Amino acid sequence: MFPRPIQTQSAAAQATYKAALPVVLILWLLPLIAVMLFSVRPEADFSSGNYWGMPSSFDLIPNYSRVFFDSDMPRYLLNSLLITIPTVIGTVALASMTGFALGVYKFKGNLLIFFMFIAGNFVPFQILMVPVRDLTIDLNLYDTKTGLVLFHIAFQTGFCTLFMRNFIRALPYPLIEAARVEGVAEWRIFWFVVMPLMKPAIAALAVLVFTFIWNDYFWAIVLTQGPDSQPVTAGITAFNSQYRAAYHLMSAGSIVAALPPVAMFFLMQKHFIAGLTLGAVK
Structure with a gap:
């Protein structure tokens, strides 16, 4: 086979x-x-x-100098950081708590709620373009970094919850039972017992979400416009004009934009691989 x-x-x-x-x-x-x-x-x-x-x-030097000093590329890079980092923190935090609740507690409707989180991942995101854009306009969040952060957190939480819930269910449950016997509060069990064991999964998920959000182009051009809020993936197109395409500057900007996720992966490579392979032998 x-x-x-x-x-x-x-x-x-x-x-x-x-x-x-x-x-x-x-x-x-x-x-x-x-x-x-x-x-x-x-x-x-x-x-x-x-x-x-x-x-x-x-x-080499003239092209990259123009990218950094004669364009809004530094602002686009800063926007990407201000969008990606809060999204990673918010998504991982929500997914950790939701995964703990769905993976540890047994209550009526557990599987239904879990399936609702998963179902969002099967919806083609192109279908959501118009309603999400209209929603951000109604909430005065269109063309803002806050609106993009909130949308990414909502859209990524489903996959991250699936990842965290399955990871937590593979942890040794007697540890949680022993803590309960000792009278430890549930939030302390989550913070002091489960969270330390989740570090490899959190690292792996952080790398994945960071890469997804940093490389996002579709929602960047749908929900934002202009250098005040657009991330670097959408900002690269600013090198184009109506009658001219600066391919050399676009290529240099693309290389610069690709460096942060590559650096993130190599810095977290050890934890990323450990998080993905933990429990594989079992």
């Missing part, structure tokens, strides 16, 4: 695998390589149609 490990395959299959792996890897990285090359090309190359040849000059 499942593919066998490559070590158990024949010598010919292993040789084919080793030869094909670098080719597939290069093909997968081609778009990123193209963006990196575009970011160091001069504007004259695009005017002359020299997209894929050798750059006439390497304008």
Whole structure:
């Protein structure tokens, strides 16, 4: 049913695998390589149609200097931080408490509430574009960072609750029972018993949510406009004008925008992998 490990395959299959792996890897990285090359090309190359040849000059410093000092890119980056960080904190906090309630307590309607959280993940987000936009306008939250943060928290909590609830149910329940026997309050059980055991899951979820929100483009252009509230994913399009597209600046801006989630992943890599694989052997 499942593919066998490559070590158990024949010598010919292993040789084919080793030869094909670098080719597939290069093909997968081609778009990123193209963006990196575009970011160091001069504007004259695009005017002359020299997209894929050798750059006439390497304008690494001029292009990135214009991105940082001659545009609103620093403001867009700050907006992304002010949107992403509160969203991660709010989503993880809500999902931890909801996951604890649904994973530990047995009450009538538990599964129904849990399924309602899950059901939101199956709704195509394009369907919600018009009603969510109208709702933010009615609440005076349109084109504000607060509105985008509240929407992302509401939309991401369903998946995060599913993640946390299943993680908490895998924890040793006798620890909770022992704390109750000792007369520990429920909120203290959550904070002092369950939360320390949830650190790997919280780290993994924080990385996932940070990446989802930082890379969001659809809701960034639907719910915000202009440099006062737009995140960096939407702000990159500001390098375009009606009759001209600054591909070299857009590419440089894309590289800059991709650095924070990459750095976040490598900083939290150990905890991220531990959170995803904890309980896998069991």
